Amino acid sequence: MRTIAMKLVVILISAVFAIGCDTIRGVTRVAYFEPVPASECVITSAKSIEGLTEIEYVTESGGRPLTLHGIEKANVIHRYWYTYKGIENDFYFVESYNGEVEFRHGYGCLNCYPPQEAIDTIYPFIIEMENRLQEQCGVSSLSSGV
Numbered sequence: 001m002r003t004i005a006m007k008l009v010v011i012l013i014s015a016v017f018a019i020g021c022d023t024i025r026g027v028t029r030v031a032y033f034e035p036v037p038a039s040e041c042v043i044t045s046a047k048s049i050e051g052l053t054e055i056e057y058v059t060e061s062g063g064r065p066l067t068l069h070g071i072e073k074a075n076v077i078h079r080y081w082y083t084y085k086g087i088e089n090d091f092y093f094v095e096s097y098n099g100e101v102e103f104r105h106g107y108g109c110l111n112c113y114p115p116q117e118a119i120d121t122i123y124p125f126i127i128e129m130e131n132r133l134q135e136q137c138g139v140s141s142l143s144s145g146v
Contacts, residue, residue, distance in 0.1 A: 026108020027119055029126060033103070036078055036095045037137035045132035046082060049125060054083040062094055072097035084125045087118055091129065103139075105129065 039057045046055050062075030079092040091105035107122045108114050133139040 022110050024108050024110055025112065026106060026114045027123060027126070028104065028106030028108065029130065031103045031130075032100065033139060034099045034101050036076075036093045036101045037133060037139050039078065041137040042078075042080060042133065045136045046080065046129060048132065049084075049128050051085045051125065052082060054081075056081045065097060085121050087122050089122060091126075 043055055043057060046052055058079050058081070060077040060079060062077045064074045065072045075097070076095045077092055078095065079090055081088070081090045083089075087107070089107055091103070094102040094104070096102075105126050107119060107126070
């Protein structure tokens with residue numbers, strides 16, 4: 001009897017956590033490479049895409065990875081806020097202590113469905129930005145790694 005009660009409690013707790021989860025819907029592209037491209041090159045490449053009206057670069061401090069030899073220095077997040085055809089969005093590079101880079105670029109929303117019209121507008125920019133990063137900024141095999 002005690003085993004059945006324990007199983008029931010585990011199932012109920014799991015259900016509560018599953019129901020309370022947020023969902024993100026939209027499009028996201030992720031790639032891994034190294035090193036992080038120069039911010040000047042990224043900005044110049046983005047500005048060369050027709051329809052981009054603003055771009056701003058900021059750096060942020062990310063998490064501190066825990067490794068077998070201790071806590072490493074914080075990741076550096078290189079974030080680019082931009083406006084493309086009236087849509088405000090961002091993409092970013094997370095540079096870890098060992099030089100590895102994670103690239104993320106997408107468009108979506110939390111607990112809702114983004115308008116298909118907005119996705120249809122922004123997606124060509126996302127793809128073109130990847131192509132320009134690869135061609136102009138030396139990000140190797142970005143489009144094949146996404």
